Structures are given as C-alpha cells and as structure tokens.
Amino acid sequence: MKKQLLILSTFCAVTGLWSCTKEEENGIKENNSNPPGLVSNVKVTNENGAATITYTMPADQDLLYVKAMYTLANGTKREVKASTYTNALRVDGFSDTLKHTVQLIAVNKSEVASAPVDVTVEPLVSPIQLVYRNLQVTATAGGIRIKSLNKFRGNVVIVPLMDSLSKGDFISLDNIYTSDSIIATSIRGLTPVQKKFAFFVRDRWLNTTDTLYLNLTPAKEVLLPRSGYSSFVCDNDTKMSFNTTVEMMWQGLLNNEWPCTYTDESSGVPTTITWSVGPQPVKLTRFNLLTRREGSLYYAKGSPRRFEVYGANEPTRDGDWSKWTKIQTFEVIKPSGLPLGQETSADAAAGASGFTFDFSEDTPKYRYLRIKCLQNWIGSYFIVIQNMNVWATE
Secondary structure (H helix, E strand, O other): OHHHHHHHHHHHHHHHHHHHHHHHHOOOOOOOOOOOOOOEEEEEEEEEOEEEEEEEOOOOOOEEEEEEEEEOOOOOEEEEEEEOOOOEEEEEOOOOOOOEEEEEEEEEOOOOEOOOEEEEEOOEOOHHHHHHHOOEEEEEEOEEEEEEEOOOOOOEEEEEEEEOOOOOOEEEOOOEEEOOOEEEEEEOOOOOOOEEEEEEEEOOOOOEOOOEEEEEOOEOEEEOOHHHOEEOOOOOOOOEOOOOOHHHHHOOOOOOOOOOEEEOOOOOOOEEEEEEOOOOOEEEEEEEEEOOOEOOEOOOOOOEEEEEEEEEOOOOOOOOHHHOEEEEEEEOOOOOOOOOOOOOHHHHHHHHHOEEEEOOOOOOEEOEEEEEEEEEOOOOOOOEEOEEEEEEEO
16 A cells, blocks of 8 residues: 555656646746747838737747737827737727827736837827818708718717807707718707807717817708698508507507507518608608507517608509609617617617607608508518607798
8 A cells, every 4th residue: 555655656746747847848937027028020000090010929938918008199098908819909099190109018927027119100090080070060950960971980979069058158969979981960859040069079088079160050840740641541551450540650649558550460571551741742851750669678579670761742542652752761770789579778768769760851842651661670571650750841
C-alpha cells in the first residue's frame, strides 16, 4: 500500500512539474507582472466620424486584448477593445474633422498593460454634420416638414424646438430618431400661427451640431367631420364578419368597444374596404387608424401591419382598380420589435393612440379612399378597425 502511495505521489509531482514547465514554455504565466510588448505597424483608415486602425500585435503568448483610449471633442472619454482574434479596431464618436490622438495599449491575461502607442486619426465629416448640412424644414399642413439626407445611415437624432410664447423660451417637440438614408417626416398638431423654430442634430455620444433657426407658419389643417363619411361598397370588396359594417369604423367607439369593422377572417386574398370622406375631393394630409385590442395585445390577429391606401374621385361599384390610384404603402412598426404575443408598455401606449401616417405632400385631392390590407399581425389578410380619423388642408 505504501509503495502504491509513493508511486502515485511521484506521478502527481512529475505531472505538476511537467504542467508548470509546459505553461512556461508557452509563455503563459499566472500573475505575470511583465507588461506585453507594443503594437506596431499601425495604419489608419479615416471614415465619417470614425477611423479603423490596423496593427501588428506583440508576440506575447499571454496577450489578452488591445485597447484604444481617446477623448472626444465634447470631453467624453472613450475606450474600445479588440480581442487577439483580430488585428483591427474601430474608434468612433467624432463630430469634427480635426486631428485626434488615440492611444493603443496591449494588455495581457494578468491585466498588465503595455506602454501606449500614440496614433493620430483625422476623421471625415461626421453623420450628424452631414445631416445638418442637408437639413431642410418647411411649413406644411398643421405643422412642419423636415427633410435631410443621411448618406451613411448613421444613428442620429434631429431635435426640434419651438418658441411657443414668442418670448425666446423654446420648448421641445418630438425628437426624430432615425438611421434612414432619406429623412422625410412631419410634426403635426401645430396652430396656423407664425412661430420661431430651432433645429439641431445630435448622436448617441451627445455630440451636437450648430442650430438652425427659422420662422415658419404652418398651414391650416382640419379634422374631417366623420358625419360626412359614407360607405361605398364595391362588388369586389371583402365581406364582413359578425354582422359588422364599414360604417362602424367612424361611429365613435374608441375604448375597445364592440362591434367594430371586422372583415372576413377566411379571405385568401388581401382585404379591401372602401368609403367616402366627404361630399367633395379634399387635399389629404394624414390619418389615424385605431385597431381593436385583442385581450391585452394591440399587435395581434386582424390588427393591420402592412396595407395600401388608394384614392379615387369617380369610382365604379364594380370596384374596377383602373379607377383607383395608389397613394402609398404603409407599415405599422411595433416600437419594441418583440415577437408576436409580447408587448411592452411603449407598444401598448402606441397602440392605444392609434397608428398615424402622413400622406405625401404631392397627394392630389380625393373624395374616396380604399384600404387594401396586405398583411395583418398573424400573417393573414383580414382587418379589424375600431376607429378612423382623416385630416386635410384647406
């Protein structure tokens, strides 16, 4: 027994010695207080508001990562790390085109850092500055129209302000968060009185541009009286379910009440419903569509997701599509982006307010409207509408 224990002890000791020796041969040591070597062969590719830096890593076997440390013009300190699986890292958040010093530091597995290697980057024009340079704001029906170009699809925020009392005290309007390459959006609900507005652009690092000041007078916008709406059922419109009618979407039921407009669930083609918004053609500006909540969910069942809106002034009862002009295709965007059956408080708030969409500025005057539902939230065609409001300009 003693002989066996002696052999086992000797084996363990040799194994431990071999492991320790192997570790040292590989150059990987625990609690290594020696700093790694310096990065070398550094090259910089300047980009819009950013720069990509490539380098050769030091030969240290226990190298863990390389980090870049730098300070933005607004004083924000930034640190970007890259693992040993790559020889490049990207530094971003720059709002100007000045020269900036970036320190490249190698760090080993004991979190011991090398001396810094100073690198100079000179970013190209940042996305927020490009958006600001292309910013165009004009008065529109019931508000203001904001347009710009975001060529590199940067995540930007356009911040609109208004001097509501004409005393130099600006209040915030709804911020515009976007990464779209073409920015075109409207802020509605403003009175047709000249006001002073201010606009600037910022990014997620809180860099900001200069401020654009404008005096604008929104055109008058009116909510079309629903007493002037009337159904115009075409032969090829979708049949209704549960004895509901098209008229039910403007009869004033707002609090998830029943009944409401509810088309045939079994329809195997896109749903269509048709109605008139008044006795004469009008210059349409926007509409708000309120769906019916299913239990606690607004983005479910027949709630519209993708749909088209058509306009006409002399439609025929047979529903001949040649008499109709497609105005636009619209899509309801769920704020959270969560899958079907899951909704946040932000989703619920957006659903409870209804889905508001702008018509294009060049939309002609129309008297009749037609909705074609291309997809609801469960992937079929039927549509459920609780309430519909349409606005126009005089």
